[in-house]
Amino acid sequence: MNGTAPLLEVRRLRKWYEIKGGVIPHLIGHVQAVTDVSFSIGRGEVLGLAGESGSGKTTIGRCVLRLIEPTSGEVLFEGEDIGTFGPERLRKFRRHAQVVFQDPFGSLDPRMTVGEIVSEPLEVQKLFPNSKERRDRVVELLETVALSSEFLKRRPRELSGGQRQRVGIARAIAVNPMFIVADEPVSSLDVSIQAQIVNLLEDLREKLGLAILFISHDIVVMEHLSNRIAVVYLGRVMEIGPTDELTSNPKHPYTEALLSAVPDPDPALRGKRIVLEGDIPNPVAPPSGCVFRTRCPRAIAECAAAIPPLREISPGRAAACIRL
Amino acid sequence: MIEPHKLLGVRDLSVRFATEAGPVLAVDRVSFDIARGETLALVGESGSGKSTAALSLMGLLGAAGGATLSGRIDLRLKNGSTHDINRLSARELRRVRGNEMAMIFQDPMSSLNPVYTIESQICEAIILHQKTAWPAARRRALELLHSLGIPNPEKCMTSFPHQLSGGMRQRVMIAVALSCEPRLLIADEPTTALDVTIQAQIIELLKRVQSWTGMAILFITHNLGLVAELGGRVIVMYAGRVVEQGKVAEVFSHPCMPYTQALLRSLPRLRRARAPRQRLQAIPGNVPSAVDRPAGCAFHPRCGFAAKGMCDTRLPALEDCGGGHLAACLRWRDIASGKAA
Numbered sequence: 001m002n003g004t005a006p007l008l009e010v011r012r013l014r015k016w017y018e019i020k021g022g023v024i025p026h027l028i029g030h031v032q033a034v035t036d037v038s039f040s041i042g043r044g045e046v047l048g049l050a051g052e053s054g055s056g057k058t059t060i061g062r063c064v065l066r067l068i069e070p071t072s073g074e075v076l077f078e079g080e081d082i083g084t085f086g087p088e089r090l091r092k093f094r095r096h097a098q099v100v101f102q103d104p105f106g107s108l109d110p111r112m113t114v115g116e117i118v119s120e121p122l123e124v125q126k127l128f129p130n131s132k133e134r135r136d137r138v139v140e141l142l143e144t145v146a147l148s149s150e151f152l153k154r155r156p157r158e159l160s161g162g163q164r165q166r167v168g169i170a171r172a173i174a175v176n177p178m179f180i181v182a183d184e185p186v187s188s189l190d191v192s193i194q195a196q197i198v199n200l201l202e203d204l205r206e207k208l209g210l211a212i213l214f215i216s217h218d219i220v221v222m223e224h225l226s227n228r229i230a231v232v233y234l235g236r237v238m239e240i241g242p243t244d245e246l247t248s249n250p251k252h253p254y255t256e257a258l259l260s261a262v263p264d265p266d267p268a269l270r271g272k273r274i275v276l277e278g279d280i281p282n283p284v285a286p287p288s289g290c291v292f293r294t295r296c297p298r299a300i301a302e303c304a305a306a307i308p309p310l311r312e313i314s315p316g317r318a319a320a321c322i323r324l
Numbered sequence: 325m326i327e328p329h330k331l332l333g334v335r336d337l338s339v340r341f342a343t344e345a346g347p348v349l350a351v352d353r354v355s356f357d358i359a360r361g362e363t364l365a366l367v368g369e370s371g372s373g374k375s376t377a378a379l380s381l382m383g384l385l386g387a388a389g390g391a392t393l394s395g396r397i398d399l400r401l402k403n404g405s406t407h408d409i410n411r412l413s414a415r416e417l418r419r420v421r422g423n424e425m426a427m428i429f430q431d432p433m434s435s436l437n438p439v440y441t442i443e444s445q446i447c448e449a450i451i452l453h454q455k456t457a458w459p460a461a462r463r464r465a466l467e468l469l470h471s472l473g474i475p476n477p478e479k480c481m482t483s484f485p486h487q488l489s490g491g492m493r494q495r496v497m498i499a500v501a502l503s504c505e506p507r508l509l510i511a512d513e514p515t516t517a518l519d520v521t522i523q524a525q526i527i528e529l530l531k532r533v534q535s536w537t538g539m540a541i542l543f544i545t546h547n548l549g550l551v552a553e554l555g556g557r558v559i560v561m562y563a564g565r566v567v568e569q570g571k572v573a574e575v576f577s578h579p580c581m582p583y584t585q586a587l588l589r590s591l592p593r594l595r596r597a598r599a600p601r602q603r604l605q606a607i608p609g610n611v612p613s614a615v616d617r618p619a620g621c622a623f624h625p626r627c628g629f630a631a632k633g634m635c636d637t638r639l640p641a642l643e644d645c646g647g648g649h650l651a652a653c654l655r656w657r658d659i660a661s662g663k664a665a
């Protein structure tokens with residue numbers, strides 16, 4: 001993205017949820033879901049956001065679409081701060097930025113037909129006001145995701161998991177967006193169906209020039225789809241860089257452990273496994289200094305002293321660890 | 325009757341459910357054995373019947389659930405006698421569960437009781453199955469939690485399930501399961517709800533426990549990577565039937581059944597930049613619904629090798645394709661020799 005502005009830029013994004021307690025409810029703390037996260041996504045680029053449960057990856061995805069309001073920080077889309085958008089401007093923004101959710105059942109209205117689900121965004125955005133043209137567009141979209149006009153009248157419960165996820169994807173690309181957030185889009189699918197959806201996302205990216213924020217706990221699928229990967233832990237970015245560099249030569253101890261924990265059908269290929277001890281700490285009271293130090297095999301006393309900044313270690317590659 | 329070194333022998337196990345959409349044959353004439361101390365993985369996608377098979381081994385599927393079972397499930401008890409699980413009374417089953425075999429489930433939150441402490445839940449299992457008193461049971465529970473790597477066992481004992489993380493809850497479930505020293509542990513997707521770093525902890529733990537106790541593990545999963553990690557033997561199920569079985573290393577390096585081949589190929593693998601990015605080889609179509617299974621080989625509509633007039637009409641039986649490696653495919657010889665197009 002030489003010289004040109006990125007499509008999406010996230011600057012020091014923070015989302016802390018207030019916790020109230022006591023007899024007279026007052027603020028007693030914060031759930032520090034996301035703290036000072038910065039990254040950018042270029043046009044047509046796929047950025048993977050890898051992390052375990054509680055890492056804040058879904059919160060980040062919702063903040064960049066302003067489905068929830070961040071506590072502080074900025075999200076710039078084509079250079080404009082989406083935090084300043086009023087309702088009308090926000091609706092226009094959503095014409096360019098869409099979302100695919102994990103659970104393809106919970107995110108589709110059970111009372112609507114597939115045709116209604118896919119045409120709703122077109123109606124909201126007042127695209128294709130002519131109903132015949134709109135119907136043609138819906139059929140075209142269903143064909144794009146390898147379904148057919150037969151599905152128009154069906155309801156979500158009549159579909160398999162993979163078919164439902166295809167409908168979710170058709171709905172997201174209906175308005176021809178430039179950017180989608182895909183939040184664990186293949187996690188609930190069977191192994192043999194996962195590959196179909198991964199291939200579909202790959203095709204769409206090529207055909208439509210889509211930029212994707214691909215959120216997943218599955219770093220293998222992410223390695224396959226993403227140009228770059230950001231690894232998050234307890235609401236903070238631990239490491240970010242081009243996919244192949246990051247997976248072949250992880251710098252941050254957490255990235256290393258995450259990659260080594262992935263089981264492979266050929267155990268000889270996996271290499272040495274690093275088994276992390278303990279659990280992800282409570283985001284209400286994260287460890288001082290580096291948040292990963294309580295589970296880190298390489299932690300030293302200094303790790304508790306200060307929060308390590310995300311430092312550039314090579315062009316386009318950065319990690320937050322004082323021991324590098 | 326089963327051979328002396330076998331712990332469990334399943335013969336022609338079928339499970340039928342009566343549903344609104346008609347009768348469903350969830351498990352169709354499944355046979356396998358488990359030897360003492362062995363690890364056997366049962367792998368398949370949703371609807372393959374793997375969990376139903378596991379539940380029936382524990383005698384947890386009965387007429388009350390609308391299930392009809394047939395076939396034999398012979399279990400050798402600690403006292404040397406063998407019994408068919410399908411023919412035990414509720415009372416006899418209670419004696420077998422816990423003491424002879426125990427089960428852990430995918431979601432430890434819903435398998436633990438939210439209103440009781442961990443202490444009372446582990447001790448309940450011990451007192452119920454082993455007729456000991458509370459102080460002894462409590463000592464045993466503490467010992468177990470300690471050996472399972474729970475950082476502060478005393479504190480864990482007084483906790484409620486919601487106060488523990490997913491990994492800790494699964495450790496507690498394992499403690500309950502191990503409390504009466506069963507010789508067979510049935511683990512139904514025990515790590516599916518957990519993060520990969522926690523999954524790695526639980527797998528290491530199960531392997532360690534197995535090496536101390538010498539118990540056999542039946543591990544049910546959809547994750548082929550985990551199967552390889554565990555080693556031992558594997559059974560691949562598709563649409564209620566066993567389609568391939570053998571030693572994990574053998575089945576994964578030379579799969580004979582096209583479904584196993586396709587499944588292994590469709591799996592994204594960590595490249596770590598060692599190989600160029602390649603498009604995933606997806607398996608076309610969907611897993612067939614249990615009420616409407618294809619005739620002949622259930623995999624034939626999705627199979628690249630399916631032959632008309634053969635695979636769509638004849639049901640393949642399991643055949644030995646070398647050294648105890650079994651596969652259910654009419655064309656495995658042609659496929660192996662490269663003659664099948």
